[in-house]
Amino acid sequence: MKLGVRWGILGPGAIARSFATAIDALEGHEITATGSRDPDRAVAFNAERNYGAEVGSYEQVASSDSVDAVYVATPHPGHLEHASLALRQGKAVLCEKPLTVNASEARAMCELARENGVLLMEAMWSRFLPATRRVEGWLASGAIGEPRKLAASFGFRAPFDPKSRLYDPELAGGSLLDIGCYTLSLAALVFGQALIGTEGPEIEVTAELAPTGVDQHCNIVLRFPSGAEANLQCSIDRQTDHTAAIQGTEGGIALDEFWRARRAVLYRNSIRAATSEFPFLANGYEYQAMEVERLLREGAIESPLLPHAESIALMERMDEIRRRIGVQYPFESTIGVTETVGEPN
Ligand SMILES: NC(=O)c1ccc[n+]([C@@H]2O[C@H](COP(=O)([O-])OP(=O)(O)OC[C@H]3O[C@@H](n4cnc5c(N)ncnc54)[C@H](OP(=O)(O)O)[C@@H]3O)[C@@H](O)[C@H]2O)c1
Missing domain, CATH: 3.30.360.10 (Dihydrodipicolinate Reductase; domain 2)
Structure with missing residues (x-):
């Protein structure tokens, strides 16, 4: 199997730029599509880095034939929706931390990855250093x-x-x-x-x-x-x-x-x-990308270093901590449950 990963970016903001620096340093890895809510921002991102990457909406990048894996780099409340666009298309997803806003969303995202038999990994980059x-x-x-x-x-x-x-x-x-x-x-x-x-x-x-x-x-x-x-x-x-x-x-x-x-x-x-x-090869974000490459080659749907169960469990702990301090987000029906996602069956 060929080496490397063709990456599609969703949300070309601050962390996507750091991730791109890591990708540029990895042999065989390439950003082939940039997805933004505003095409001008995707064009600007590509121009900054001299990429010839496709430009499109999140939906277009998530379904592009030029993409092996989608990197979700939007703010936390977008993670579930944006990762789902790719998972439903059978595209691997590396999703920024925290995986979601709460455990109800994390369970839904991991379930979707399992149903579609596709790789999903939280971009908890520290874990792979x-x-x-x-x-x-x-x-x-x-x-x-x-x-x-x-x-x-x-x-x-x-x-x-x-x-x-x-x-x-x-x-x-x-x-x-x-x-x-x-x-x-x-x-x-x-x-x-x-x-x-x-x-x-x-x-x-x-x-x-x-x-x-x-x-x-x-x-x-x-x-x-x-x-x-x-x-x-x-x-x-x-x-x-x-x-x-x-x-x-x-x-x-x-x-x-x-x-x-x-x-x-x-x-x-x-x-x-x-x-x-351990000096970094680039800026440290490369090690999670290398793990995605390894997992894609193996056909795995999760990383043994950071299994879905761990991402979900830590979201549960964070829900619990938020319950203790009374931090509920406006889109949650109760702390830990997003209105549009609901409780697990
Ligand atoms: N791993 C790390 O070291 C690290 C560091 C910082 C952040 N992060 C994580 O990465 C995610 C993004 O953080 P960031 O600092 O890169 O954020 P950011 O620069 O503010 O936003 C990232 C991009 O998301 C898109 N976006 C989609 N919906 C949005 C909305 N409702 N409001 C604002 N932007 C929206 C925007 O791109 P378009 O509108 O062009 O699509 C924006 O440029 C967060 O989940 C954060 O936890 C990780």
Whole structure:
């Protein structure tokens, strides 16, 4: 089978530009179609990068014969609708994080992928980074013994603008869905089924809400039956140190800028036992694209590194956190249920 992937982009905005930089650095990968609500914006995107890509609506790109996989790069409330356009056409989908706005949408999207026998993967790019894979290896080999605590913080200051994607409830704004999902993804790597299994941990959360009603800061504590805990912070109203620290009975792991980590440090017996450096090939978004290529070659419908069940379970946890802090989006009939999607059967 030929190598590489012909990509169609839906929503040529900020993250689509970063993704395109990664694609440009990968042999065999190419952006062959750009879909926008306004053709002029797709033309401008192509011109910036000297692409000869087709230009069309989201529907046209999702059904184009020149596309193997569609990258959904629209704001969160569009993910289900836009991914569905492609999945119904039998096109593989890499969908930006968070996979959807809530678990009802995530279940619907994953079900559609299964029904159509087509690949769907959340673009939780951190999960595919070589540094993250090294941490996964250390955890699996018992290098730190039993994980007892994770502390992770991701926060930056985005000036308050009620119409911006980060603060507008219509666009599912808030720190939790935008960047809290990275802290939860790392917690899933460390605690596995204890976080994503049916029981789930006890959750405590304190939050500060913006004038638009979305969360601008969350401090989340996950308490597991074993006594282990995760302390996660996400904020769009302040700068944090961006570190993650995993404490285990036999050792510890430190990650700087954990969601875009290029270095992982292992501590054992009170000393720094290993430092692993992983410079990016491009900007880090390439590793998720390489995973999509590998999965397409195998004919898989999900990634073993980030199965549908994990994306759904983490959306359930985020629904639960939003219930605790009272953040409901205007298009939800209740927290966790989008009016047009409804409860699962
Ligand atoms: N992986 C990462 O590191 C990362 C970083 C940032 C964001 N993201 C994720 O990527 C998604 C997009 O974020 P972004 O920062 O790239 O957003 P953005 O630049 O504001 O929007 C992306 C594009 O979506 C299209 N769009 C469709 N419906 C829209 C609507 N109702 N309002 C505004 N734009 C709409 C627009 O393109 P057209 O109108 O031209 O079609 C827009 O340019 C989010 O889900 C976010 O969580 C991921």
